[in-house]
Amino acid sequence: MTRPLIALAALSLAIPAFAAPAPLTLTLEQQAEAALDKDENAYAFVEGLTTEVGPRQAGTEAEARAREWAAAWLRNAGFDNVAIEPFMMDTWVPGDVARARVTSPFAQDLAVLPLGNSAATPAGGIEAEVVFFRTVDDLRAAPAGSLKGKIAYISHQMRPAQDGSHYGFAGPARWVGAGIAASKGAVATVIKSVGTDHHRNPHTGGTSFPEGVTPIPAGALSLPDAENLERMFARAGGRPVTLRLEMNPRQIGQTESGNVVGEIVGRNPALPPLLLACHIDSWWNAPGAFDDGAGCGIIIAAAGYAGQHQPLRTIRVLLAGAEETGLWGSKAYSDAHIGERIAVGLESDFGADRIWRFDSNFRETNPALHKKIAAAVARFGVSSGSDAATGGADLNIVRDQKGALVDLQQDGTRYFDLHHTPDDTLDKIDIVQLRQNVAVWTQVVGILANEETAILTGGPIPAAPAIMQGQ
Template identity: 40%
Template sequence: MTAKITTLMQLSLVICLSIASSFVAGQALNSEQKTQLKQLQSTALQSQLSYQLIESLTTEVGHRLMGSAGDEKAIIWAVNKMKALGFDKVWTEPVTGSYWLRGTAKAHIVAPYPHDLVVLALGGSVATAESGITANVAHFETLADLQAIPDNSLEGKIAFVSYQMTRHIDGNGYGPAVGTRVNGAVVAAQKGASALVMRSVGTDNNRIAHTGIMRYQDKVKKIPAAALSNPDADLLLNQLKRGGEVSLYLNITARTDAEVVATSANVIGEFTGSEKPDEIVALGAHLDSWDVGAGALDDGLGIGMVMAAAHHIGQLPQRPKRTIRVILFAAEEVGLLGAKQYVKDHQAELDTHVLGAEWDFGIGRIYKMTPGVGAQSLNAIRELGQYLAPLGVALSAENNGRAQSDMGALSDAGMPSINFSPDGEHYFDYHHTENDTLDKVQPEALKINTAIYTMFAYFAAQSSADFRH
């Protein structure tokens, strides 16, 4: 009996050792690469580079709307910075679009109780008449309420939608609020309104307005569209609650110059892979910003992080196996034009983009990552999750991750992707406003997030996993 037990114990030990050996052999990184990954984490956590890049961008360039002088300066800035950071290859690819000029926007309540209001034209809005518009306000709590009324029933009125965005760590209040910004002017025009005014898509209580892109439709009259600051939307509501007519004056001088083609560019830099240079790990951010604020959060954070992450890896004694490509996309704010152009320009090589991620949301620390990869490569992703867990990153149980913003176009074209979820509870306090400035950057969270992107990029570049399968 004792001999049998001893034999069974020995057999169990052999099986356990065999399983353990198989697990080690199946790991994406060997012991030397794990040590390198740990060193990269330490380097990124101690480095000021990502912050220094954001400070440089916001100080030396500032806002950078598609086709503006700031946009042109940003392209030059990005090319020069990539070269200074030691990227092996740096180049630009042209992106074109229409040229919109913001001009000025003014609004005030005429009656019953006169007040000046803080207002911003929505991106792409047409102008009012030179003398402005004065009209009674028709109030709607939601875009759906506006959609529900008969066509041509708002003749001679300004439509006002007061829906207020809600605050969430993952920013999921944005979707229900942004529809009015994008489509509200078309709906209001169909109802006969002379203009659309909406509560800003933001979670703050500051007296600043939030801009953002809106859309017109062919064969629907183009009417001016503007956003009110949250406190001024409350003020307008308080006057409406008193039951009488409220008269509003609006004057917008914005215009799209049909004679001018706005020219921008995607800025791309690479650290070439040592063994598989044609296989690309893609890191993305968008270079443009709205023409208010300094674009520190949207998307200076992403620019600083992905450039710093690639640089840290590029300083290693030996390059990882795959190429790491940083893509700073043009014209995200005005319709993802740079992303669409990139997909078009790189259609023939999209299947060589083995894994990608972008940063274009949030301020605080990353708390979760959601993969969008082939089922067979999930074990490699779980291994990555183990390396990132000490930095507070949980691995989602879902495998439906889509890269953020511009890089989402590559996800849709088949690129395996990771979506990193940062704390975005306060992001929409500043989003698309004058308040998007350097002081809103959280330096310690930035270091941690840069370390996460650095480790992700190194892991993806060294792993033998085929993330499409």
Template identity: 70%
Template sequence: MRPMIKTKLALAALSLSLAASPIALSAHEPPANATVEQMADHALEYDKLAWDFVEGITTEVGPRQAGTEAEKRGREWAMAWMRKHGFQNVADEPFEMETWVPGTMHHAEITSPFPQPLVIQPLGGSASTGPEGITAEVVYFETIGDLNAAPEGSLNGKIAYISHSMTPTQDGSQYGFAGPARWVGASIAKQKGAVATVIKSVGTDYHRNPHTGGTRVVENMIPAGALTLPDAANLERMFARADGKPIVMKLVLTPENIGTQVSGNVLGEIVGRDPSLPPILVACHIDSWWNAPGAFDDGAGCGIVAAAALNVAKSGQPLRTIRVLMAGAEEVGLYGSVAYSKAHIDEPIGVGIESDFGADRIWQFQSNFRETNPQLHAMLASSVARFGVAGSSTVATGGADINISRDQKGPIIDLQQDGTRYFDLHHTPDDTLDKIDPVQLRQNVAVWTQVVGILANYPGDIATGE
């Protein structure tokens, strides 16, 4: 199905253009007839597109919870931005989904023995306490393993509190260790008889902004919320100081399921010279949790992928189409990514790449075709070395928004971002524009411009080089 061409010759030509990239840093405009390399270098110093996107969507839309009118405004805003900047085939692909909203009452307090308020927000998918709330003794679990070990019925009428610690890591790997407290804690506590679950936020900052996020929904779901790290530490000190007296908490959380609502994916393209070649899919997500303006997660990602596509277009119409997918309803269960894959599964994707881990610098290049197309892998890796990006033998598995690439078992690239600060901001009210370092944001755009530019002009099969 894919056109066979003289790949080695093409690679040689690309390598040549890579070697000969005079940099015109003194100009704020890229040089006339700029190469991909020149566009990438220019982006490192001067890109404003990614910032413009993330500033615009966080300022003019703000939080955009999946399935709500705010997310719809986010889609409309993004489509208008893409049209203004010259994307083609800009469209909204709606889909339906069951929709949870957080409600307006988010309150916790210790009523005994140390009465005081705590800062809490509900977990996505959790149940309501009703406006009158519930008041119950809190049972402490240091880890999710301890909760798992609690006998059936041992939490009858109690609130389970799950502690755990999370350390900032460059690669975000701690999320896998700390995340289960949020992902499945409430469902396990419910099995043991708990009437509600509160967790220490899955996060690494000490500010009074809870980290929300989805939790596994089971039948007769119970209320569940996240305390901030300072509140959780305070609660743990209470256990240490209560001399065995019960710690009693009142909890008022009023989320609601509002039934089937419309969400949607936003698409836009830089149409390539040869539309018969499978497109380069660059993805991000448009939605955020209700509490977060979604600058890091994932306004920045959408800004980065869109800016890279536009920068590549400025170096001349690419051989392949670059398709931007701004997925809807990622946070609440990857509905957009799933819907896109289902609708487009029969249209081969050349390669899938996603940006959804903040706006700090890219430090590593990974692909899943290092063994099958080593020349392309090596060229891509070396092309971004000048931006401080290392190579890797780790096999890329792709992010949440490129289900289609996994479903097609197609080529995937991961441009790993520095996640050290990511879980300070993830799913919190603190995910605001001011957290974005414009210098690191531009490094992202530069790396993406370079990688997408090579891929969009690559004539062969990306997986095999043939």
């Protein structure tokens, strides 16, 4: 797809220059403290992106506008070597029809959205008996062919958690449920949304189908509607529960996406750079303030502040494209840059609430650096973790290089109330917590950017995080 031309001159008028919160004579520690008190840059970025671009489905015109908007922001903020690095991707779009209705025994409508990579129903929809599976493991245990002509419904028991760990527990209902059901003959799948809120908002997200398995329609019900459906099964007294499902998503073939990159060049450009990552796309159903507009605002603000102190190493930001639909940007960046050694990778992609823990994968191989960072962020209420950092979804290049990673763990208690829903909007951002993110990132990036020696040598090979099984 050819990138649309937009009026960058007009656009740039809406984008403020990077605002330093304090005199440049401050130390790094004082700069971080100043960001904690009065940073406006991270919020300004996410406010502008969500207002001027809005939802940014991967591979679409809206995502292309987001790339141009973000590149203009970086240039105005004084970043060097700003570029858009295009790549091609298989593109799925959600369509404009999503309806679900129980037709027997308790006729009523249910709120539903298609899952990424879902097939379409025939015009007018599919009506079939629903088979209830309390867990994905129950679905796996169903006999081959037992779902022929039926709709599979898959539940779970996800709960809020500060570390977001229940996403790994409940996520398979969405990530692999439809593919398993299709392999057993199901004509469609609906799941209990992988989320923790009780608004009547379905949570979308990607699903997948094994090689050789024909995709089927796959939708997510809002949590209240899913719970209502489960009550219907309990009251049906053995009578079949039937559902009519109609959706019209489609695959539109290869379109163009792209990554946005920019740098603050260090005093010694020969040293491997830091890579700070986020993703610029969102699902179609929300402007993506938490996921991941805030993350991009955080890394850009922190890079700007740390960069005012003339760092030894180059600080590079990567605003990855097409993360939600399959980590396309992360993979493309690794393919294009695998020969360029990265010193350490960090990502912000878990909302905008406060950072509570610091992890690295060099705690054992470079304990002095780990302890230095831990001591520096303790004043912001951040503990030192003992888990090996795995890095965010857009840091494939660092994992491929078996390199150094830092995880700045954000409080995920309310993240899955908003994740992939229409509620992921600007008003959910708490600017005090957002500023704490910027302060912690400024401190950590400033330390790493001035590390003279190799950050990781012979450390553990980080495993990909569970979240990467499906976005």
